[in-house]
Amino acid sequence: xxxxxKLFYVYRKFxxxxxxxLLIAGPGMIVMLADxxxxxxxxxxxxxxxxxxxxxxxxxxxxxxxxxxxxxxVRLGAVTKRGHAEAIFHAFGSFWGWFxxxxxxxxxxxxxxxxxxxxTAALSIFGIPxxxxxxxxxxxxxxxxxxxxYWTWEKIAFLFCAVNLVYIPAAFMVHPTVSxxxxxxxxxxxxxxxxxxxxxxxxxxxxxxxxxPWMIFFQQSAVVDxxxxxxxxxxxxxxxxxxxxxxVVVAIFVIVVTGTLLYGRTEIxxxxxxxxxxxxxxxxxxxxxxxxxxxxxxLGAICISLASSWAFGEVFGWAHSLNMKIxxxxxxxxxxxxxxxxxxxxxxxxxxxxxxxxxxxxxxxVTLLPAALVFLIILLNDEDVMxxxxxxxxxxxxNITIVVLIIILSTLYALTALFPKIFS
Amino acid sequence: MIKKIKEYIVTGxxxxxxxxxxxxxxxxxxxxxxHAKMTKGVKFSLMILRIYLLVLIGILCYKFITLL
Numbered sequence: 006x007x008x009x010x011k012l013f014y015v016y017r018k019f020x021x022x023x024x025x026x027l028l029i030a031g032p033g034m035i036v037m038l039a040d041x042x043x044x045x046x047x048x049x050x051x052x053x054x055x056x057x058x059x060x061x062x063x064x065x066x067x068x069x070x071x072x073x074x075x076x077x078x079v080r081l082g083a084v085t086k087r088g089h090a091e092a093i094f095h096a097f098g099s100f101w102g103w104f105x106x107x108x109x110x111x112x113x114x115x116x117x118x119x120x121x122x123x124x125t126a127a128l129s130i131f132g133i134p135x136x137x138x139x140x141x142x143x144x145x146x147x148x149x150x151x152x153x154x155y156w157t158w159e160k161i162a163f164l165f166c167a168v169n170l171v172y173i174p175a176a177f178m179v180h181p182t183v184s185x186x187x188x189x190x191x192x193x194x195x196x197x198x199x200x201x202x203x204x205x206x207x208x209x210x211x212x213x214x215x216x217x218p219w220m221i222f223f224q225q226s227a228v229v230d231x232x233x234x235x236x237x238x239x240x241x242x243x244x245x246x247x248x249x250x251x252x253v254v255v256a257i258f259v260i261v262v263t264g265t266l267l268y269g270r271t272e273i274x275x276x277x278x279x280x281x282x283x284x285x286x287x288x289x290x291x292x293x294x295x296x297x298x299x300x301x302x303x304l305g306a307i308c309i310s311l312a313s314s315w316a317f318g319e320v321f322g323w324a325h326s327l328n329m330k331i332x333x334x335x336x337x338x339x340x341x342x343x344x345x346x347x348x349x350x351x352x353x354x355x356x357x358x359x360x361x362x363x364x365x366x367x368x369x370x371v372t373l374l375p376a377a378l379v380f381l382i383i384l385l386n387d388e389d390v391m392x393x394x395x396x397x398x399x400x401x402x403x404n405i406t407i408v409v410l411i412i413i414l415s416t417l418y419a420l421t422a423l424f425p426k427i428f429s
Numbered sequence: 430m431i432k433k434i435k436e437y438i439v440t441g442x443x444x445x446x447x448x449x450x451x452x453x454x455x456x457x458x459x460x461x462x463x464h465a466k467m468t469k470g471v472k473f474s475l476m477i478l479r480i481y482l483l484v485l486i487g488i489l490c491y492k493f494i495t496l497l
Contacts, residue, residue, distance in 0.1 A: 096465035097475070099457045104482075320456060372485055379478050383471050390465075416485070423492050 029240035030247075031159045032227035035308065036075065036220050037248025038166040041255045042305025043123020043276070044116070044366070045214035046298050049256045050279040052207050053263030054271065058181075058189035059196040063208055064256050067215045070407050072249040074378070077385050077404065078221050079241035080394045082228030085384075089225040090316035093380050096390070101376070106320055108373040113219050113313040115366045117348035120309065122359055123302035125352055126277035130284075130295045139349035146307055146345055150338065153330035155230055162307060168300040170251070172258035175293035179265040186261055209418035215252075216411055218373040219312045221381060226315035230326050238394065259297075262290055276301075306345065314341040371419035375412040382408055 041049075052060055078089065085092055090109065094102030124142060125135035149161050195204055224245075233241055263279050266286045273279045276298045284291030311327075317340050318325020324334035331338045351357050382404060385396045396404060420427055465471060 094456070094460040096463060098463040099460045101475075102456075102460055321452060368489065372482060372489075375481060376478055379474055383465060383474060387466055412481075416481075419485075420488070423488065 026240050026243060029231075029233065029237050030244045031163075031231060032224050032233075033075065033079065033241060033243075033245030034248040034251070035159070035162050035166060035304075036224045036227070037071065037245070037252040038169045038255070039223075039304040039308040040071070040215065040217065040220055040252050041169060041259075041301055042116075042214075042309075043120050043127075043298060043302035044305075044363075045256070046259060046301045047123070047276040048207075048210045048214045049259035050263045050276040050294070051273055052211065053260035054267035054273045054279060055207065056196050056204070057264040057268035058186055058260065059194065060204070060207065060211070061186065061189040061257055061260060062191060062193045063211060064253055064260070065190055067211065067256075068249050068253045069403075070212070070411070071215050071252060072246050073400075073404055073407055074216055074381070074411075075220065075224055075245045075249070076242050077381050077396075078225040079228055079233070079245055080238055080391065081381065081384055082225040083233045083235055083238050083241060084391055084394050086229055087225075088229055088315050088319040089222045089377065089381075091319035092225070092384060093377075094320055096384055096387070097380065101380070102320065105373065105376060105380070106316055108369070108376075109218060109222055109316055110313055112366065112369050112373050113309045114344055114348060115362055115369060116217070116219065117306055117309050117344055118351050118359070118362050119366055120302040120306040121349050121352040122363070123276065124299050124306070126275065127280070127295045127299035127302065130277065130280055136353055139353065142303060142306065143342075143345055143349060145303075146310070147342070149307065150327060150341065151331065153328060153333070155327040158327045159231075162304070165300055165304050165307075169255055169297065169304060171293045171297045171300070172255055172262060175290045175297070176258040176261040176265075178290045178293070179262055179287055181261050181265040186257075190257065206418070206421050209414050209421065211256075212411060212414050213367060213370070213418050216374065216415075218370055218377050219309050221377045222316055223308050223312035226312065226319070230315070230328070235394065259294075262294060266290065306348075310341050310344045310348075313344055314338070367422045368419045371415050374415055378408045378411065 081092060082088070087095065090102070090106050093105045121139065121142075125138045128138045129135065149158050228241060262283070263273075266283055267273060267279060271282045273282060276294065280291050280295035280298060282291070283294055314337050315325055317323070318334070318337045321336070323336040325337040326334060329337070351362075352359070382396070382401075384390060385404070386401065388395050
């Protein structure tokens with residue numbers, strides 16, 4: 006075989022691999038970018054404004070954390086063909102099943118409210134009233150599923166994932182000091198004054214936004230609904246890794262934007278406040294941050310409401326697939342719309358305890374996350390269930406370490422949220 | 430007319446509760462036996478999880494009682 010023939014062979018092989026990847030890609034990428042939801046963008050914006058680039062290195066550490074946890078859901082979904090809720094019922098019985106399902110529904114609904122808070126706040130910056138935002142968002146979400154095709158839903162979700170990358174051009178607009186960004190990304194250190202309770206709180210908050218219970222349920226159900234098989238696991242892993250990479254990239258760029266323009270200048274408490282403050286300094290960057298916040302809330306909302314509907318469908322035995330039309334899976338879509346409409350309505354109620362809801366989300370999520378993670382590890386170690394795809398010893402060492410750390414830190418985060426002076 | 434509407438609502442709610450209860454019972458009987466291999470490690474993990482959740486729920490209850 007001559008050189009050109011060899012080159013053509015390599016090219017064909019590579020092109021085929023890309024084609025297969027593009028067919029399998031979806032659940033990992035979408036779940037990871039949706040992970041940067043309204044709450045996540047708020048956390049990153051405030052982190053940047055408070056600590057500048059100083060905590061960038063910590064976000065890079067979160068890449069393997071997100072990847073290793075979510076990669077397990079790909080294997081479990083592809084091998085068992087069961088969503089996480091159904092898998093828990095089947096493996097651990099109805100007590101743990103009901104606990105997980107009801108906790109998931111509550112956590113998802115509360116998180117959904119926070120996504121609507123983010124979306125309405127973002128569009129309010131452009132003068133769009135909250136009621137209009139909620140109507141528009143609900144209509145788009147209805148249109149996304151009305152065709153009864155997982156592929157259609159996924160393609161539209163990908164479009165919104167692409168919008169999630171607006172923080173990258175926004176960061177270039179604010180002209181950050183590249184050498185400082187690179188230094189702070191690779192050299193672990195704390196801001197002047199050293200480690201403090203406030204930094205600890207923000208580190209925990211960043212971990213809390215990286216791994217949320219709904220992500221585990223969503224990705225496993227999405228893998229099943231997409232019809233991924235054991236042979237697709239490797240591509241599912243690639244998809245999850247690329248997704249984790251982008252989730253960290255987006256987080257870093259948000260911090261770069263707010264860290265460059267707001268660090269040491271303004272105290273902010275939310276991403277919407279950050280967008281308004283940025284607009285006064287750099288209108289385009291502020292506008293992109295507001296658009297990104299809306300998109301983040303939207304992506305979070307479509308994934309979270311689906312995670313609940315899939316879980317309900319799996320357990321109650323209803324038809325539960327995006328490949329079914331509304332008349333074929335009425336309960337699946339009913340729960341999807343019910344969650345959306347009620348969460349959206351709460352945001353419109355004058356005097357609704359939105360701050361309390363935001364606080365409550367963090368605490369309730371901590372009651373579900375450890376259980377979901379422990380079940381994940383146990384199931385991934387069951388040879389009867391997983392066969393040759395069970396966790397290897399190195400995977401167990403990494404995954405158990407990550408899970409234990411997440412449980413400890415998220416618990417401390419919830420305690421700090423409940424009792425702000427507990428560690429002072 | 431109002432009486433009929435009331436009856437309709439009461440019957441509807443009654444049926445909903447009845448159907449939901451039946452459905453929950455069906456799910457409970459379907460998943461009455463855990464299928465995971467209950468090794469010592471699994472039993473220990475589940476026990477720790479129970480204790481963790483009890484403590485956490487206790488803290489949550491304490492917070493809400495002191496808030497009221």
